[in-house]
Amino acid sequence: MDESGFSGRLTSSKKVIVPKGTRHAYQTQVTMSGHVTVVQAISAGGESCPPMIIFSGCLPRGTYEAGVPDKFIFRSTDSGFINNALFLEWFEEAFIPSLGKERPVLLLLDNHVSHWNPQFIDKAKHHGVDLLYFPSHASHLLQPLDVVYFHILKQKFADLAIKIGYMGCKTLPRNLFPRLLHQAYNNITGSTIASSFSDPGIYPFNNKAVVALNSQKQSKPLSADKENPTIETCETCGHSKENYLVKLGLVSKELSEILVEPPPPPKKKGRKNTRSHEMAEAVYSKPVETEVPTEPEQDMEEAQPTAVLCEVCMTDYDIFWVGCDSCDRWYHHECLSPAARRAVDKSLSDKSVWLCHICSEE
Incomplete structure (x- = not known):
């Protein structure tokens, strides 16, 4: 079982026939007002x-x-989403009456917060329904x-809604939603429902069946010499060039684009990258001339450089970074307007x- 939402614009990817030479084929736009959630359960037998x-x-x-x-069960909430x-109520009034007499029954569902209701788990035990929750981020x-x-x-629902749109209905009325949904149900065969279980294996x-979970090589255990591996990072953004979870052997290469490492924290210290300009070189290459105070505590405070912030x-x-040649203001090159960035690039070249x-x- 699972729930899915219907809202916004209804689009169809159905192929159409247009005259030769037509560059763009337009279709009627049909939208929905509000949000509608459909709670559905299917079986491997095609029901x-x-x-x-x-x-x-x-x-x-x-x-x-x-x-x-x-x-069909009709309910309403403020947001249109399901709750505990x-x-x-769906489990007792829709799911249980649809089951036969054979027990136990295995129900597959995800880890949504509404599916962890203790009352629901007790009801499932009472009716002989075993629960199997999918792992997180794998639905x-x-x-x-x-x-x-x-x-x-x-x-199929969008195809039916667009047909109504050709009759002049630009916004799908809410009272027509159940009828269109029922017709879309009738257009889905039992073999299609059964394929929903065979495709994920x-x-x-x-x-x-799922290629991303089928690792060709088993992940090697983390050895003592790999506790602090050397990660090759990008010189521009500071992010690692390869997924270090794969290098540690914790994630297979097939999942390297799904399970990624967290972004690096912003650097707060260190010398800033300045543009090749005389003022930038004067600010960062010229030593700071300060008088030696009498007290050592004041010496520590005055020796620390002042932080530079982007304007x-x-x-x-x-x-x-980009620095103005007339004042002490500094800017990130990405924060400037396109016209200002072009002027900066021109000043760097000439x-x-x-x-x-x-x-x-001024």
Whole structure:
């Protein structure tokens, strides 16, 4: 089981036929007002249980229940998202009545906060339902509804909504949502539902179905000489050129683009990168002339250099700096406007004077 949201613009990737020479093929834009959550459960045998449709704000006006089965459940929340109470209600009123008499039943679901309700776990034990939670951040690889079913359902729903858009309906009425969703359900076959379990390798079981989780080589244990490995970093941004988790043997190469290392902390100390200009060289290469005080504590305080902050972002991150030739203001090259950056590049090439916008106005 899983839940998925419907909101915003409905787009369809359906192929169309246009006259030869047409550069752009346009389609009618249909939007939805508010947010709608659909709670759905499917089985490896190609069956599905009645959904729970959760509207944002309140239930729609009009005959929204017409043309849909009586087992559809309609609820509403302020945000249109599911909560613990609605999830428990769906489990008792939609899921349990759809099961047969054979027990136990295995229910696969993700680690959403609404799925960890203690009352729900007690109800599952009472009805003979075993719970298996997917690992965190792996539902897009393992969960059948996310891998196959919801993509097909939303595509078929968008195709039906765009057909209504050609009749002059630019915004899909909320009371028509259940009927279109029911028609989209009818266009999905049992073999498609069953393929939602076979593609991630759940049933029939296939441990090589998900390529990202199938490592060709086993990760080697972390040895004593790899506790502090040498990581090659980029000279510009300071970020490692390769995923050091792979170098440690904690992550396979197939997951190197998914499980990445955290960004490096901003550098607060050290000499700043200045542009090749006479003023920049004078500021950082010329030693600071200070009088030797009588007290050693004052000597320590006066010897510390004053921090330089960017006039735009007011930070001292160690990136490419630009200094004005008339005043003591400093800027990050990335914080300047495009016109100012072009003027800086020109001054670097012809060794001319560059003034900030304050000195230019003066």
